[in-house]
Amino acid sequence: MIKLSDICYTYMSDGPFEKAAVKNVNLTLNSGEFIGLMGHTGSGKSTLIQMIAGIVKPTSGKIAIDGQELYAKNCDMRKMRFKTGLVMQYPEYQLFEETVFKDIAFGPSNMGLSEDEIKRRVFFAANLVGIGDELLEKSPFELSGGQKRRVAIAGVLAMEPEILILDEPTAGLDPAGRDEILCKIKDMHQRLGITVILVSHSMEDLANLTDRIVVMNHGELAMFDKTAEIFKHSEELKRIGLSVPQITEVCSRLSEAGFPIAEGIYTVEMARAEIERILKSEKS
């Protein structure tokens, strides 16, 4: 469980350029949940995930992971940081090793694991993201963009984090590359039972994957609810520079026009089933 209590983060505090990036955020995320995090640029999402990952220390407030408070006197920060894996934006820019194998092994090697355990983890992580064994001895720079990104994600997975945070893992990928990565993430979440926090600008992707969604606006927590509930607030989302999936917009317009469609539809498949049900029952 991740519990944030009154978290604040201020850049350049006490100076002329002081800027509050995160203000008084209270949030409790359960273990094993698939959480979506959205907000416009500058809303504080990146600062928030960096604080959860133990990279940025809150200016005030407390973060507890599974009951252990970060930065407390008794807290082993090194151990806590291994609990959380953060995949940053464009993580493929961070690949640096001679071979894919060595790159994925970098994290686990730093954890002081045995050679055998490192090897097991590299194969396991590569397999999870769909990087075949034949690619492991190649240079990471010979791979395609989508493959490089999956190798970078594998490097984080090989540390076997209990909480996996991904900051826009599909940015810049084409639809096929995007679907491939998201499918792997969904699969990992189900197979490993880990907590996933996915930062995304794509309402469609968040709609398809998440259990609950956190919405940030100007450093504050604007909404936090089940995915279906969040997308019912299309006006509010638009006001803060976000949107709802196109399909949700279609359904609310249909409802306004007098079509007896159920509320809370946010995927194409849900809409198809519901519209088909109504149109076919009218027929008979």
Add this chain to the structure above:
Amino acid sequence: MDTNTKDTVIDVNNVEFLYEETDTAQVLKGITLNVRRGEFLAVLGHNGSGKSTLAKHLNAILVPQTGNVTVEGFDTADENLLYKIRQRVGMVFQNPDNQLVATIVEEDVAFAPENLGVPQAEIKKRVEYALDAVNMTEYKEHAPHMLSGGQKQRIAIAGILAMKPDVLVMDEPTAMLDPVGRREIMETVKKLNREENMTVVMITHFMEEAAEADRVIVMDHGKSIMEGAPKEVFSRVEELKKIGLDVPQTTELCFLLKKSGLDFDANILTIDECVNKVMSVYNSKGGATND
């Protein structure tokens, strides 16, 4: 639309290209297309389909190994014509941070006309015009690195406009932006196309963006495989999915309903069209609750 040479600004004729001789596959495999004056053309394709390589052929950053490209009749393979071609076709790339050179917005926009030897008074006019066209006049004395991604990208566009080109080519200009930034760029591009009559070529893999163009070309494996109005192109749902592209959710919904045996077509693009279609099917089945 008429396709005779008078209306063609850029003509790409059977172009083949590969980066290194050792490459097993060509990047462009005999692509032929034209860009028409005043149109907003979108080029769609997955990563590796050759669309960025194509873009670089449009203003002689790359020249064809076979075939030829002409800009207003100038052959891009003729090095003596390089300046003429690059003045006519301006290019905006994906990452705004790689395209800004000065520390003040207006100086950045003035960079290209200064290099072209435009007189000072004219430069001033052009910078004002360009910043106004992208709606960034109030930021003219700001530092580019303090702006948002969408704003930076608009400054990059203004820098191109200050050269007074005939064609604006954009290679995935929104790929690194958030939804607000993407909207800003699309509004700017549409305004330039409509109000300033700027010919726009936009390379993208966002189908929502391509849906707003006048014409769409779909690339796959270095060739143009589909061409037409967005409505025609997107109605080919299965073919697009097969080559790793998407269609708008509205189009997909209607396509699925059609497959379920209902009276739908996949030539639906906008939310309005989709709502109207569902309502008309609903009403025709006697489900109307209002008159």
